Amino acid sequence: MPTVRSPTELTAMFRAQGLKVTPQRQAIFRALHASSVHPTADTVYDTVRSAMPTISLRTVYQTLNDLTAMGEIASVDLGTGSTRFDPDTAPHHHLVCNDCGRIDDLHADFPGVTVPVDDEHGFEVAATEIVFRGRCRVCAQLPR
Ligand SMILES: [Zn+2]
Ligand SMILES: [Zn+2]
Numbered sequence: 001m002p003t004v005r006s007p008t009e010l011t012a013m014f015r016a017q018g019l020k021v022t023p024q025r026q027a028i029f030r031a032l033h034a035s036s037v038h039p040t041a042d043t044v045y046d047t048v049r050s051a052m053p054t055i056s057l058r059t060v061y062q063t064l065n066d067l068t069a070m071g072e073i074a075s076v077d078l079g080t081g082s083t084r085f086d087p088d089t090a091p092h093h094h095l096v097c098n099d100c101g102r103i104d105d106l107h108a109d110f111p112g113v114t115v116p117v118d119d120e121h122g123f124e125v126a127a128t129e130i131v132f133r134g135r136c137r138v139c140a141q142l143p144r
Pocket of ligand 2: 037
């Protein structure tokens with residue numbers, strides 16, 4: 001499973017781009033690196049704030065946006081109400097739990113899923129990303 005680059009690597013990359021690396025940003029790098037996949041900005045903020053109470057949500061957003069612009073993470077909207085940040089920037093599918101909002105990656109091929117070439121849309125497919133909605137393993141075991 002791909003993870004975000006190490007805090008040391010990200011620090012070097014930010015500096016190479018002429019971006020300032022503050023202790024706050026380094027705390028965000030650490031939180032991302034340790035994170036399970038697909039955190040929201042709020043999740044990252046909560047994690048970092050426990051160690052660094054003065055950090056602002058704005059700083060978290062800025063850093064996440066910079067990382068997205070650098071192609072280190074992808075920002076994805078999976079219909080859960082908030083943008084999720086994904087360390088896997090290659091096309092893949094997602095399993096979204098309707099009950100707890102958990103998001104898992106799914107790497108699988110669906111060869112039949114495509115826009116027919118003679119389709120009237122004349123659409124050239126570059127990537128296919130499918131969102132499956134349902135209940136995750138944990139939620140499926142809870143009584144409704
Ligand atoms: Zn769930
Ligand atoms: Zn993903």
